[in-house]
Amino acid sequence: MSQHSLKTWLQSRSGHWQRLNELLSVQKDKRSQPLDEVLEIVQESRALARDVSLAQSVLPNSKTTHSLEALFTRSDDVIYRKPQAFWYEFKKLIVEEVPQVMADLHNTFFATASLFILMAIAGWLLVWNYPEMVSLFASTTMVDYVQSGKLWTDDLLNVMPSSVLSVSIMTNNIVVSLFAFVLGAFYGIGTLYIIGMNGFMLGGVFAFTAHYDLDERLFNFVIAHGVVELTVICLAGAAGIRLGEAIIRPGDRSRVAAFQAAVNQAGKLLVVVSLFLVGAGIIEGYVSPNDSYPLESRVVIGVCYGLLLWTVLTGSIWKFGKSK
Amino acid sequence: MDDQITIQSADATELSLAIAGAGSRSYAFLLDWHIRFVLASAWVLIVYLTLKLSNGTELDLFNNSAWTTVTWIPALVIYFLYHPVLEVFMHGRTPGKRMAGVRIVDLNGRTPSIGALVIRNVFRLVDSLPSLYMVGFTVCLFSKNAVRIGDMAAGTLLIKEQRATASDLDQVSLIALNTDYAPEHLELVNSLLSRWKDMDTSKRLALAEKILERMHITLPAQDAANVYSNSIYEKLVAVQQGEKT
Numbered sequence: 001m002s003q004h005s006l007k008t009w010l011q012s013r014s015g016h017w018q019r020l021n022e023l024l025s026v027q028k029d030k031r032s033q034p035l036d037e038v039l040e041i042v043q044e045s046r047a048l049a050r051d052v053s054l055a056q057s058v059l060p061n062s063k064t065t066h067s068l069e070a071l072f073t074r075s076d077d078v079i080y081r082k083p084q085a086f087w088y089e090f091k092k093l094i095v096e097e098v099p100q101v102m103a104d105l106h107n108t109f110f111a112t113a114s115l116f117i118l119m120a121i122a123g124w125l126l127v128w129n130y131p132e133m134v135s136l137f138a139s140t141t142m143v144d145y146v147q148s149g150k151l152w153t154d155d156l157l158n159v160m161p162s163s164v165l166s167v168s169i170m171t172n173n174i175v176v177s178l179f180a181f182v183l184g185a186f187y188g189i190g191t192l193y194i195i196g197m198n199g200f201m202l203g204g205v206f207a208f209t210a211h212y213d214l215d216e217r218l219f220n221f222v223i224a225h226g227v228v229e230l231t232v233i234c235l236a237g238a239a240g241i242r243l244g245e246a247i248i249r250p251g252d253r254s255r256v257a258a259f260q261a262a263v264n265q266a267g268k269l270l271v272v273v274s275l276f277l278v279g280a281g282i283i284e285g286y287v288s289p290n291d292s293y294p295l296e297s298r299v300v301i302g303v304c305y306g307l308l309l310w311t312v313l314t315g316s317i318w319k320f321g322k323s324k
Numbered sequence: 325m326d327d328q329i330t331i332q333s334a335d336a337t338e339l340s341l342a343i344a345g346a347g348s349r350s351y352a353f354l355l356d357w358h359i360r361f362v363l364a365s366a367w368v369l370i371v372y373l374t375l376k377l378s379n380g381t382e383l384d385l386f387n388n389s390a391w392t393t394v395t396w397i398p399a400l401v402i403y404f405l406y407h408p409v410l411e412v413f414m415h416g417r418t419p420g421k422r423m424a425g426v427r428i429v430d431l432n433g434r435t436p437s438i439g440a441l442v443i444r445n446v447f448r449l450v451d452s453l454p455s456l457y458m459v460g461f462t463v464c465l466f467s468k469n470a471v472r473i474g475d476m477a478a479g480t481l482l483i484k485e486q487r488a489t490a491s492d493l494d495q496v497s498l499i500a501l502n503t504d505y506a507p508e509h510l511e512l513v514n515s516l517l518s519r520w521k522d523m524d525t526s527k528r529l530a531l532a533e534k535i536l537e538r539m540h541i542t543l544p545a546q547d548a549a550n551v552y553s554n555s556i557y558e559k560l561v562a563v564q565q566g567e568k569t
Contacts, residue, residue, distance in 0.1 A: 006507050010500030018493050025490075049335035056338075062511045063518075064496050069339050070486035071493070076333050077434050081415070084438065164393050175449075182450045185473055256476050263477040267443055 006058060013051055017071060020044040024074055045075035093268055099315025101269050108245075109238040115192070116199035116234050123203030134208040137201045146212050153221050156289040163285065170281025173229055174274050177236035181243070181270055185259070188244020195237040202230075224298040225284040227306035232273045232280070235313070239266035269313070276309050329469060329481065331433040341433055344426040344482035346464045349472075352482075353457070356420030360406040364399040371395045408445040412438050417485075427485040428475075440478040447474030495564075502566035509539045513564050517557075525553060532556045539563070 023041050052072050055065040102109075127134050134143060145152040156165060176194070183190025209215045243262050250258035287293050287301060311317035327343040344352075371394060410418045415435040416428035428444070430436040436444075451460025451472045460472035469481045499510040512535050520528055529552070536543055536559065544555035 003506050007500065010496065010507065014493070014497040014500045017496065018490070021488060021490060021493055046335060049333065049337040052337050052339070059507065059511065062508075063492065063514055064499065064507070064511060066486060067488040067492040067496060070488035072333070072337065073339060073341070073433060073486065074488065076335075077415075080334060081435050082437055086438075089438075161393075167393070167397060178446055179449055182447050185447070185450050185477070260477060260479050263443055264439070267439070267446075270446075271442075 009054070010064075013047075016044055016047060017051070017068065020048060020075060021071060024071075024078060041075060042079060045072065045079055048072050048075060094272060094312065095315065095318050097268050098272050098313060099318075101265055102313045102315070105235075105238050105242060105266065105269065108241055109235060112195055112237040112241060113234040116195050116230070116237070119196045119199030120203035120206075123200035123205075124207040125203075126200075127204040127207035128210065131208060131211050134204055137197075137204060138208065142205075143208075146209055146214060149212060149214070151209070151214055151217055151221065153218075153289055162289075165289070166281045166285025169284045170278050173232070173277045173281060177232055177273065177277065178270065180233060180236040181240045181266070184240030184243030185247070186244070187247055188241045191237050191240030191244060194240075195234065198233055220295055220298060221288050223295075223302045224287045224293070224305075225280045225302070227302040228276050228280045228309050229284075231306060231309060232277055235269060235273050239269050242266045272313065273309075276305075276312075279305065327470065329433075329483070331431070333433075339433065341429070342484040342486075343469055344424075344484050345470045346461060348424055348426050348484065349464060349470070349482055350461070352418070352421045352424035352426050354420070355423050356406065356418050359419055360403050363406070364403040367399045367402060368395055407448075408442055411441045411445070416441070416480075421482075425485050426482045428480050429483050431479055431481070433483070436478065436480045440480055444474035444478035444480055447472075447477050450474070498564060498566065502564075504566060505539055505563060509535065510564065513560050517560055517564060520557065520560075529553060529556060532560055536560075536563075 020041065023037055023044070048068065049072060052065070052068050055062070055068050059065050142152045145154070160168075176198070180191050180194040183194060206215055206218060209218045243259065243266065246258040246262035247255050253261070283301060283305065287298065293301075308317075311320070327345070328340040329343055330338055330340050332338055371391070375391065407418060411428060414422070421427060428436055428441070430440060448460075451457055451463070451474050453459045457472075460474070463476075464470050464472045467476070469475075471481050475481055495514050499507050499514070502510055516528065516531055516535060523531075533543060533556070536556075541559065541563065544552065544559060546552055
């Protein structure tokens with residue numbers, strides 16, 4: 001390109017670049033932007049794409065080219081940014097995507113739940129035969145409570161109000177579930193550890209309380225919130241194992257691509273189950289430690305909440321609504 | 325020279341983006357950490373002082389009362405949701421990232437989706453293991469595009485943000501309107517003037533002399549050092565503004 005042509009090009013285009021920069025700078029609330037200005041941004045951006053290509057060839061590594069590239073990156077981002085339709089996306093996630101993920105994870109979920117149950121049996125057997133082994137995973141306070149014929153949950157509401165209890169429990173449960181999921185990044189081993197340990201501890205604690213005839217009272221405490229909590233931990237574990245599988249057996253894709261796809265797919269499940277953990281936390285804070293709820297009502301709450309979780313995850317709740 | 329990633333826009337325009345390495349990432353993280361720590365602490369302090377000044381109650385922050393909930397929960401929300409919330413609302417930026425001049429983009433160079441931003445933050449649980457982000461930092465040092473596990477999971481990366489300011493584009497206009505000199509030479513003048521204050525005096529003078537000689541512009545008379553330096557600077561500005569020299 002001759003000097004003259006270069007000058008002519010710069011002269012004819014620089015005003016357009018200034019104008020585009022101006023339009024992008026005042027673009028605060030995209031919904032109230034006048035239509036003609038939006039169309040102008042699109043037109044100027046398309047023209048700028050050609051200018052960037054030309055600048056890259058005639059003025060490589062120049063400040064002009066870098067400025068034009070930066071301006072183009074900004075306009076391209078504004079034009080192609082996905083609309084943030086939160087509620088639409090959320091509905092699509094719950095009604096369409098999660099049931100698909102669930103159908104896909106069905107077998108992995110049952111394998112994870114089986115591991116959890118097996119480890120619970122192992123924990124039960126170990127502590128039933130060697131009660132002192134409970135100190136491997138139970139705190140001294142917990143052991144002292146049980147040995148004095150009480151459950152550590154008996155004084156929960158005296159120690160903290162239900163609201164604080166609910167928040168701390170739900171936070172803890174969500175963190176454990178997220179850990180069960182993300183630790184799948186270590187070839188699934190981290191997830192297997194979390195699932196195995198949780199199953200082992202549950203079985204062990206039940207065996208220890210059984211030694212002091214407190215297992216029924218523990219069941220009484222656990223049943224209202226435990227159905228959903230334990231299901232969710234197994235679901236998060238299944239999602240984590242899917243991550244590990246993607247890294248071990250990526251198929252035709254690269255490991256990173258397979259990992260990304262698995263996170264994208266299984267992660268959707270975590271959004272929904274985390275919401276159910278909020279409900280489980282509220283039950284555990286308000287219902288489980290409150291003696292005025294009889295066993296029957298606790299069982300009804302636990303089973304119904306568990307059924308709600310299952311029907312939402314499998315999508316059958318939406319089909320039920322349609323068939324009516 | 326920074327590592328670059330080449331992306332292609334929908335118009336098939338190829339663009340190179342400078343990847344932010346472990347240093348820039350850590351710098352941005354430290355800035356953000358201080359900001360969220362100060363904000364969370366400020367909340368605790370406000371509740372404490374409000375209670376003390378309004379009814380003279382000295383709040384025990386650890387006694388598990390209802391006030392403890394009011395004090396700690398918002399503070400923890402500020403601390404732990406700082407990154408995901410701000411990254412969504414600031415389109416891949418946080419105040420710390422903005423100060424460090426970096427930004428999160430997807431593999432097409434655009435603002436990542438809300439889902440991707442949430443995923444990269446959930447994976448902080450792994451990246452922060454065993455402490456002080458050791459896993460994340462190590463992975464970042466050795467991975468392609470200098471990303472941590474959270475970015476790999478979400479398909480995102482951190483780039484050094486390029487900004488076209490109005491003054492940058494004004495300079496381009498000056499080059500366009502300046503009919504006396506070649507655009508390549510004017511580019512050099514602009515570049516030198518933009519770095520003038522940061523450069524060593526002897527080096528900037530040597531560079532300026534070379535550029536002016538190449539443009540066939542007569543150099544000012546060799547005077548006292550500071551006078552000569554000022555004359556050279558004024559000459560460069562005159563060239564940039566398109567004034568006859």
